[in-house]
Each structure stands twice: as C-alpha cells, then as structure tokens.
Amino acid sequence: MNDTGLSHIAFVVKDLEGSISFYEHYAGMTVIHRREAGGAIRAVAWLTDFSRPFALVLVESEALDDTPLGPFGHLGVACARREDVDRLAQQAAREGILRKAPTDSGPPVGYWTYIADPDGNTLELSHGQAIAFTIEDAQRLNPEA
Structure with missing residues (x-):
C-alpha cells in the first residue's frame, strides 16, 4: 500500500462507542487504531474497510463544536x-x-x-x-x- 493521496476524513463525535458501532455495522469498517487523548479531545479511533489506505477518524469531544x-x-x-x-x-x-x-x-x-x-x-x-x-x-x- 502507498500512504499518499487522500488518506482520511475526520468527524467530531459525542459518543465514540455509538459511532464506532454505527460505522462497523453500516459501513463494514473495523477499528485499526484507538487512543485516549487529553484536553478538549477525550478519545480518537481510526476505522477502515481495508480496501485502500483510507481511514475514518472519529474524535470524541463535547468541547469541539463542528x-x-x-x-x-x-x-x-x-x-x-x-x-x-x-x-x-x-x-x-x-x-x-x-x-x-x-x-x-x-x-x-x-x-x-x-x-x-x-x-x-x-x-x-x-x-x-x-x-x-x-x-x-x-x-x-x-x-x-
């Protein structure tokens, strides 16, 4: 795989678990990276469908307005x-x-x-x-x- 070009799209989410469940079910995606964060961002998860080098980045935050x-x-x-x-x-x-x-x-x-x-x-x-x-x-x- 080549890690260049369009690589991801990021969404701010209020409930990381609920959003992960939604994208696993409706988009056939799997979590490939997950971490706790600090400050305005509580946690981050990257999901992919393994078809190309592309990830959906879900950023859990109540403070970020998007x-x-x-x-x-x-x-x-x-x-x-x-x-x-x-x-x-x-x-x-x-x-x-x-x-x-x-x-x-x-x-x-x-x-x-x-x-x-x-x-x-x-x-x-x-x-x-x-x-x-x-x-x-x-x-x-x-x-x-």
Missing part, C-alpha cells in the same frame, strides 16, 4: 450487492435514521441511499457507481497523472 457533513455532503461507501443497500436502508428506516430511500440513478451514479450517523453526518451506501472504472479510464487516457 458541523455535520450533510444533509447532502456525505461519506460514500460502496456495497457489494444492491440487496445490501436495501437491507441496510430498511434497518435504518426502522431505527429512524434513513435520510433518503434507495434510489436508482442509473450509470454512473448507480443505486444509493442516505443514512444519518449518530452525530448527524450523512453516510451514502451505494451499489454500481463506476468510480473505479472511471479512474482506470482516466489513468489510461492520461498515464502521466
């Missing part, structure tokens, strides 16, 4: 199957955290839904977005990039 990502701005996670999007959206609806029901927007956007995390950030779950293929095409057309 605005949530969303309702449109979002962290996007691709699912292996369309059925996964449906299953997780149905569960989010039962929990009262579904922001947008699954929608099929066709290529290249694919099938997607929005879910609210415990701190109001938006998580998009999708299937069929053509991001990897678009990157491969761009690299083929511009090999020096």
Whole structure:
C-alpha cells in the first residue's frame, strides 16, 4: 500500500462507542487504531474497510463544536450487492435514521441511499457507481497523472 493521496476524513463525535458501532455495522469498517487523548479531545479511533489506505477518524469531544457533513455532503461507501443497500436502508428506516430511500440513478451514479450517523453526518451506501472504472479510464487516457 502507498500512504499518499487522500488518506482520511475526520468527524467530531459525542459518543465514540455509538459511532464506532454505527460505522462497523453500516459501513463494514473495523477499528485499526484507538487512543485516549487529553484536553478538549477525550478519545480518537481510526476505522477502515481495508480496501485502500483510507481511514475514518472519529474524535470524541463535547468541547469541539463542528458541523455535520450533510444533509447532502456525505461519506460514500460502496456495497457489494444492491440487496445490501436495501437491507441496510430498511434497518435504518426502522431505527429512524434513513435520510433518503434507495434510489436508482442509473450509470454512473448507480443505486444509493442516505443514512444519518449518530452525530448527524450523512453516510451514502451505494451499489454500481463506476468510480473505479472511471479512474482506470482516466489513468489510461492520461498515464502521466
């Protein structure tokens, strides 16, 4: 793995355990680093899905004031199957955290839904977005990039 380029996104959270549980369940992520901190920051956890060198950094703090990502701005996670999007959206609806029901927007956007995390950030779950293929095409057309 190469540790360059886009590496992480960080969110301030009020309840680290609740946020870890949310991202483990809805985004298939695993904690790879965790530490207690001091001052305005109580604790920090890094999570990843092991698909690329990228981490979601959760910073637990009551003192830091931050605005949530969303309702449109979002962290996007691709699912292996369309059925996964449906299953997780149905569960989010039962929990009262579904922001947008699954929608099929066709290529290249694919099938997607929005879910609210415990701190109001938006998580998009999708299937069929053509991001990897678009990157491969761009690299083929511009090999020096």
